[in-house]
Amino acid sequence: xxxxxxxxxxxxxxxxxxxxxxxxxxxxxxxxxxxxxxxxxxxxxxxxxxxxxxxxxxxxxxxxxxxxxxxxxxxxxxxxxxxxxxxxxxxxxxxxxxxxxxxxx
Numbered sequence: 001x002x003x004x005x006x007x008x009x010x011x012x013x014x015x016x017x018x019x020x021x022x023x024x025x026x027x028x029x030x031x032x033x034x035x036x037x038x039x040x041x042x043x044x045x046x047x048x049x050x051x052x053x054x055x056x057x058x059x060x061x062x063x064x065x066x067x068x069x070x071x072x073x074x075x076x077x078x079x080x081x082x083x084x085x086x087x088x089x090x091x092x093x094x095x096x097x098x099x100x101x102x103x104x105x
Contacts, residue, residue, distance in 0.1 A: 003028065004073070004084040004095065005035060011071040012081040013040055022074055026063070034065035041066050073097075073104065 005011060009025045018040045027036035043064045049057030072081025075097055083098040095104040 003030060004086075005068060005071065010074045010076070011035070011037060012074045013037070013066070013070060014072050014081060015070045016041070016066070025071075027065070029065060032065075033068045035068050035071060036063050036065050037071065038063065075100070075102075077102075 013021050023037040023040045025035050026038045041064045042061050045060050047057050047060050075082045084095050085098045
């Protein structure tokens, strides 16, 4: 299955406690259909110290993965999240916004 959301895309959160927030995709787990968005879905993790790697322990805050169905690609012209489709032009495959047929770069 082709990924409609890719790394470095600007996305809007559609549901959950961070609904309406905008961020950039920093990671994708394609096997479980999840994405990690910078500054969104911040969780608290208790980190154990690892002396051999010089990592200190403590309580840290970090981003967690969100299901891909809870995010949508942001159209910067309209400021809304929109559906993405695929089309071929001159032998190359492109993503485009279905509402405006504008090619997503």
